[in-house]
Amino acid sequence: MTTGPDTRRVSIDGGQSGSRVRLAIDGTTTDRDDGPIFTSRPVVEQVAEIARRALADAPVRATTLTAGVSGLTPDQSRPERLLALTADLGVDSVFLVHDSVSAYLGANGFDHGVVTAVGTGVVTLGVGDLGTARIDGWGHLLGDAGSAYWIGRAGLDAALRSFDGRSGATSLERAAVDEFGELPELYMRLQGAPDHVASIAGFARIVGREADSGDGIAVDILRHAATELATSVIAALRRTGWHEGDASRVSWMGAVLTRNDMLREHLRDEISTRAQGAVVQAPLGTSLDGVEKVADTPPGHPLDIEIYRAG
Amino acid sequence: MTTGPDTRRVSIDGGQSGSRVRLAIDGTTTDRDDGPIFTSRPVVEQVAEIARRALADAPVRATTLTAGVSGLTPDQSRPERLLALTADLGVDSVFLVHDSVSAYLGANGFDHGVVTAVGTGVVTLGVGDLGTARIDGWGHLLGDAGSAYWIGRAGLDAALRSFDGRSGATSLERAAVDEFGELPELYMRLQGAPDHVASIAGFARIVGREADSGDGIAVDILRHAATELATSVIAALRRTGWHEGDASRVSWMGAVLTRNDMLREHLRDEISTRAQGAVVQAPLGTSLDGVEKVADTPPGHPLDIEIYRAG
Numbered sequence: 001m002t003t004g005p006d007t008r009r010v011s012i013d014g015g016q017s018g019s020r021v022r023l024a025i026d027g028t029t030t031d032r033d034d035g036p037i038f039t040s041r042p043v044v045e046q047v048a049e050i051a052r053r054a055l056a057d058a059p060v061r062a063t064t065l066t067a068g069v070s071g072l073t074p075d076q077s078r079p080e081r082l083l084a085l086t087a088d089l090g091v092d093s094v095f096l097v098h099d100s101v102s103a104y105l106g107a108n109g110f111d112h113g114v115v116t117a118v119g120t121g122v123v124t125l126g127v128g129d130l131g132t133a134r135i136d137g138w139g140h141l142l143g144d145a146g147s148a149y150w151i152g153r154a155g156l157d158a159a160l161r162s163f164d165g166r167s168g169a170t171s172l173e174r175a176a177v178d179e180f181g182e183l184p185e186l187y188m189r190l191q192g193a194p195d196h197v198a199s200i201a202g203f204a205r206i207v208g209r210e211a212d213s214g215d216g217i218a219v220d221i222l223r224h225a226a227t228e229l230a231t232s233v234i235a236a237l238r239r240t241g242w243h244e245g246d247a248s249r250v251s252w253m254g255a256v257l258t259r260n261d262m263l264r265e266h267l268r269d270e271i272s273t274r275a276q277g278a279v280v281q282a283p284l285g286t287s288l289d290g291v292e293k294v295a296d297t298p299p300g301h302p303l304d305i306e307i308y309r310a311g
Numbered sequence: 312m313t314t315g316p317d318t319r320r321v322s323i324d325g326g327q328s329g330s331r332v333r334l335a336i337d338g339t340t341t342d343r344d345d346g347p348i349f350t351s352r353p354v355v356e357q358v359a360e361i362a363r364r365a366l367a368d369a370p371v372r373a374t375t376l377t378a379g380v381s382g383l384t385p386d387q388s389r390p391e392r393l394l395a396l397t398a399d400l401g402v403d404s405v406f407l408v409h410d411s412v413s414a415y416l417g418a419n420g421f422d423h424g425v426v427t428a429v430g431t432g433v434v435t436l437g438v439g440d441l442g443t444a445r446i447d448g449w450g451h452l453l454g455d456a457g458s459a460y461w462i463g464r465a466g467l468d469a470a471l472r473s474f475d476g477r478s479g480a481t482s483l484e485r486a487a488v489d490e491f492g493e494l495p496e497l498y499m500r501l502q503g504a505p506d507h508v509a510s511i512a513g514f515a516r517i518v519g520r521e522a523d524s525g526d527g528i529a530v531d532i533l534r535h536a537a538t539e540l541a542t543s544v545i546a547a548l549r550r551t552g553w554h555e556g557d558a559s560r561v562s563w564m565g566a567v568l569t570r571n572d573m574l575r576e577h578l579r580d581e582i583s584t585r586a587q588g589a590v591v592q593a594p595l596g597t598s599l600d601g602v603e604k605v606a607d608t609p610p611g612h613p614l615d616i617e618i619y620r621a622g
Binding site: 073133135136138139142143153156157160164165166186188190191196200231232235238 | 384444446447449450452453454464467468471475476477497498499501502507511542543546549550
């Protein structure tokens with residue numbers, strides 16, 4: 001990593017629906033938005049383009065480039081290629097991580113503990129004496145238990161059960177009609193829509209609203225989601241060397257937990273009941289803050305081996 | 312409907328993975344296979360082509376054409392158009408039904424009761440004093456509770472939970488690797504595969520096998536599936552006028568229940584416990600037998616209004 005007064009840093013928090021970019025020069029930082037990074041296309045080329053836009057019109061100087069990318073796979077993790085693509089901008093040092101690593105650093109810094117990063121999907125990362133453990137993150141078809149997609153899907157399932165007479169009444173039935181139109185056409189409309197994952201995940205907000213209004217079935221969905229998140233957190237704790245009674249920091253990343261007080265309180269209750277010693281605490285900063293910390297990860301830290309470097 | 316000694320009948324049981332066709336002439340019946348009917352394309356045109364192949368080289372004579380089509384929607388139910396497309400074959404009478412109706416008639420004949428038709432998806436149909444009630448059938452994203460897709464998805468979810476350390480060990484973890492390869496790549500591979508619904512549904516067979524071998528988590532999945540199917544059956548009973556203690560016939564259609572003794576026994580137990588008077592009984596015949604019965608539905612029978620006719 002380049003250091004000294006002349007060093008600048010570009011940090012990119014790249015997601016599937018948009019990116020946040022931070023430019024730090026001589027102690028001054030500027031944040032801006034940029035477009036999404038799609039893991040279905042070559043990743044480092046997209047990171048390089050975002051860096052190029054961030055540094056447009058700036059004079060060439062020594063630069064550290066760090067990116068945390070949602071769903072980054074090992075074969076997409078090509079820091080040497082990223083360095084080659086950005087050398088003309090002055091980049092002489094490159095760091096690439098999976099977004100669970102930047103979420104972890106943003107939420108917990110370098111302390112041991114667990115982060116559960118909840119958006120459309122969810123991935124949970126533990127860091128402890130035994131190393132790191134990544135839990136779930138298996139996508140909407142098979143996993144992502146407790147995510148916005150999971151909550152939204154459960155809400156629509158509940159609406160259809162109410163419509164069928166398979167359950168007691170829930171205000172989610174009316175809410176689903178208001179959002180999507182008549183229920184008998186709902187599934188055909190969603191199955192045919194290319195953005196159905198986002199549409200279903202968007203219904204999580206409605207489930208939260210109906211739970212706040214006192215609908216018992218909506219409350220149960222949030223409680224069940226919190227149980228799923230807690231199960232992932234506890235698996236991450238155990239696999240990284242935590243034992244019942246040990247103190248540990250558990251935090252979160254993402255708007256789903258930040259905005260939903262009931263979900264967060266249920267998670268807090270689940271953890272304090274099922275994992276004595278572990279305490280749910282608010283994140284220290286954002287995931288973009290976490291990207292910025294990647295380059296400062298101490299040698300020998302368990303997250304060190306999760307960082308792809310060049311330069 | 313045409314009757315008399317010169318009448319012949321073509322009956323088509325049209326599914327998304329293949330069709331069965333029965334030709335009945337002067338008391339002699341011949342069954343054959345044909346290709347699938349896709350509800351994403353105009354349906355009656357596909358039915359007409361299957362009828363044309365079934366009658367190829369046969370002399371033109373008065374013919375009754377009946378088709379039960381998987382997932383038939385009201386706007387695809389165009390019997391007049393089907394009649395026009397097949398008039399040159401001698402067809403002078405046409406009947407079109409949703410496959411839940413033909414499954415019902417195949418399983419229960421004209422008696423009141425319930426059928427649960429379980430394949431990749433599931434739809435449950437009740438017939439009683441209050442009319443008919445169709446339950447679930449909401450597709451793999453939001454519904455189809457207890458179907459092969461539902462069981463297969465639950466099995467892969469269980470494999471990933473075991474892999475993560477979110478649950479106790481299950482033989483489904485090893486079985487999933489044997490079927491699909493290493494688990495960390497599983498979800499990306501399935502999400503990218505156009506036939507992922509069929510692939511996931513295919514894993515239901517493996518869940519059944521592991522349950523038979525004594526894996527507790529696989530047994531729990533089948534038990535939960537049976538509970539879901541029973542919940543749909545009971546909703547269908549209630550909505551069609553059944554009351555606790557009334558005798559009623561409950562049957563099934565499809566290989567998932569026919570081939571899986573444990574699932575069927577759990578369903579039988581659930582119904583006898585939760586719906587006293589209702590009894591699970593083996594289907595009277597096949598869904599193709601049910602298609603053949605459509606034309607003989609007595610006037611005033613609750614299923615009468617579910618039949619689209621022309622001629």
